[in-house]
Amino acid sequence: MSQNISQLSDIDLLKESAEVECKLASGRDGQGAVPDDMWQTYSAFANTSGGKIFLGVRERKGKLSLEGIKTPAKLVKNIWDSLNNPQKVSGNLLKESDVSIECIQGNQIICINVPRSSRHDRPVYINGNPLTGSYIRRYEADQKCSSEQVQRMLAERQDARDNKILQGFGVDDVDDESLRIYRQMFKDAKPQGHPFLEQDDLGFLRSIKAWRKDRQTGEEGLTLAGLLMFGTWDALQEALPNYFLDYQEKGEGEARWIDRVFCDGSWTGNIFDFYRKIYRKLTSDLKLSFTLKDGQRVDQNPAHEAIREALVNTLAHADYLSDSQILVEKYPDYIRFRNPGLMRVPVKDAIAGGESICRNPAIHQMFLNIGLSEKAGSGVPKIYSNCRLQNWQPPNLFERYDIEQTILELRMVNLIPxxxxxxxxxxxxxxxxxxxxxxxxxxxxxxxxxxxxxxxxxxxxxxxxxxxxxxxxxxxxxxxxxxxxxxxxxxxxxxxxxxPTPENESGQKIEFVASPKEGQLSLTLDLAPDITPDITPDIAKANEDLWKQLVGISEPIRKNSGRPSKADVRQTIVNLCMEANGKYMKVRHFSELLDIKPDTIRKNYLTPMVKEQILQLAYPTATRHPDQGYAIKE
Structure with missing residues (x-):
């Protein structure tokens, strides 16, 4: 294995990571047996970020105890037999060194290192059925995949997602002005000339893979890459009903945007025009130092290059067949790029560079043609290195497995003033x-x-x-x-x-949104006329006014006749916390205001938003405390 396990504290240290699972594995006779649910964990780790399984270690209420296994060799043989049985596990990802028997304080345990599977092996499933036997890891639990998640994993096995020929779409669905500007930028990037420039528009589109002919079927037409890059708004809507690009700029302490560009029909809505509009907005207030190169002033610096590459990466790696959308958010001190779809390589490998498996290689090549992207495998390292040159904090690149999104944050803050x-x-x-x-x-x-x-x-x-x-x-x-x-x-x-903890003075000074009385918790706001004696009228009135404001903010979600989108619920949570103005809100407040079950609010919204640094906890060292509160991250 990749780590030396010589004492229980070594495992205890690793438990700070979500990619560790401990199982007793004692069996009915106490001699040891491979637990059935271990294979769910194997599937979940393989389909997510990998992880480590320890058999012979009991975990109860967060505490580990060493129990050991009396006949570990028998279990190891059973593990290998199951791994090579396609009726039990769809694929064996392990090398011999990934399974080992370790002895700690006279007790033998089994250590299993499960790597992240490649997209060609995903989903890794159990019991012969990918629709019922595929799992992903969410925090500390193994969660069964939905049929939609399984279908997306199967679709990701395809090398290129953007070379698909769109039936019924042709050159009439290409925006003339977008193509004209692209051709001019292509010409500017090739000062010595290029054969593509001698072709007519259809020939040019074919040469840059925006138009393709299938040699086997004879079918030809506009590709998905061509439509996304140069398409008209009507054509994009027709081909991709869930397609949406969104840019939002937010000021200091502002919950709502102060500038926004999105697909509203007033412009083409294609990704080439989106890039040109948004890049200018993202870089408009960057300060340039005066530098010369070959006697010419250079109006670009590492910050420009990092932002440019981040924006192109977002557009080239997005899953445009997803029901999620691209979102770029600009704040005073950081920019967040969000695209639908998970990384095709592990995050650490993308940061290290050298390996790139682009979801939309034709789109990436189109940006590369006009000098707006790095060669394959060097884009993300370029972003990181340029941020170091700017002395910014390291970028924050991570995946959201619950909604299958990739997020990159550029923190434009001097890390070490x-x-x-x-x-x-x-x-x-x-x-x-x-x-x-x-x-x-x-x-x-x-x-x-x-x-x-x-x-x-x-x-x-x-x-x-x-x-x-x-x-x-x-x-x-x-x-x-x-x-x-x-x-x-x-x-x-x-x-x-x-x-802060619930017991210390710092924690006791934390201010919560005052809990409304029973009459106030009725969202009709028919307040009880009599005020509890130990609450002064002024305090009660203040509670009532704040609660009314919170009720108003949450009304669109609460009264939504359908199922509100996750994005709308998350934004409403942010708006509620902003209105609370530094006070912490409890799970039951969110549940009452949004009419969503407390467990759903906590698991699907509050916990992920804390992990994403959007919200902060009142008591960070007691995450499950009954009086836990949530506020906007300072």
Whole structure:
């Protein structure tokens, strides 16, 4: 395996990651048996980000205990027999080194390292049926895939998604002006001339793979790439009913957008025109230093290149057949790019570079033709390296498996201004200067974010989970960091930083949205005329006014006759928290206001939004506390 397990604390450390599962595996006779539900975990890890399974370790209420397995060799043979039985598991992803027997304190346990499967093997399923036996990992649980999720995994086995010929679509569905501008940019990018430029429009479209002829069937026509790049709005709507591009610019502390560009029929709506409109808006307020190259002023810097590549990546890697949409959000200090579809390679491999499996290679090549993209496999590393050159925080690239989206955030904040470095040197002296890069990053995060989790550091660095775990453990051992809480609720902070808990003074000073009385919880707002004696009329009136505002904000979701979209619910949650103005809201408040079950609110919305740094917890070290509250991340 990739790590040395010599004591229970090694497994305990790894439990900070979501990709670890411990199972007792004692069997009915106590001699040991492979648990049936282990194969669900195998499928879930394989279809998500990979993970590690430990057999012979009991987990109860977050606590681990070492039980051991009396006959581990028998279980290992059973594991290999099942892996090579297509009626049990659809595919064996493991090498011999991925399954090992380890001895800890005289107890033998089995360690299984499950890698992330390639898209050609996905979905990995059990019991012979992909529709009923496919799972994904969501936080700490194995979740059965829906039929739609399985179909999308099967579709992802196709190498190119954008070379499909669209029946009934032709050159009349191409916007003339979009194509004219693209041809001019192609010419500008090829100062020595190019054979493609000598062709008519149809020949040019064919040469750049916007038009294709199937040699086997003789069918020819506009490709999906051609329509997306140059299509008219009417044609795009007809071919792709769920297609939508959205750009929103938001000011400091603003929940609503202050500038927006979206597919409203007033322009073509194709991705080439979207790029040209949005790139200018994303870079309009970037400060340029005066530089010369070959005697000419250069009006581009690493920041421009990072933003350009991020926008092109979003457009070239999106799953346009999904029911989700592309969204680009610009904030004062960061830009978020969101596209439907998961990464085709693991995030860490994309960051390392060299391997690229583009979902829409023809679209990517079209941008490359006019100098707006890097060659395959170097785009994401270019984004990271240019952010380093700008001294920005590392980009945040991650996947949302619950809604199958990829998100890239560019944090346009100077990571290590002089005052932060000076403070760290004053706290730790030469010890700080001798730290490696990941440990310095952790301490810089501690200065800028007050407290953070293991997962947060994983999002800020290309290091794997174990490297992060060891770095955190070392900093705690050396007294440079303090860890509070346990496992998934564990947070890290500097020694002089107090993390709120329900028991300490900092936690008791947290201000919650005051719980309305029973009459107020009725959304008709027929307030009881008598006020509880221990509440003054002024306080009651303040509660009533705030509650009325929250009721009004949530009304479109609550009274939606159909099923509101996740995006609308998430935005409403943000709006409610903004209206609460720094006060924390509880799950039952959201449930009552939105008319959504508490468990659904917590699992599908609040927990993911905390992980995405949109919301913050009142009590980060007690995530399941009954009085937990949520507010906008500061």
């Amino acid at each position: 002089e005052e932060i470095t000076a403070k760290l040197v004053s706290l730790f002296g030469d010890k700080y200067q001798r730290l490696n890069e990941i440990k310095k990053l952790i301490l810089q995060t501690a200065i800028t974010e007050n407290w953070f989790t293991h997962e947060r550091i994983c999002l800020l660095t290309s290091a794997n989970g174990r490297e992060v775990t060891l770095a955190l453990s070392s900093l705690v051992s050396n007294g440079m960091l303090v860890g509070s809480g346990e496992h998934k609720s564990k947070v890290y902070h500097l020694a002089d930083e107090v993390v």
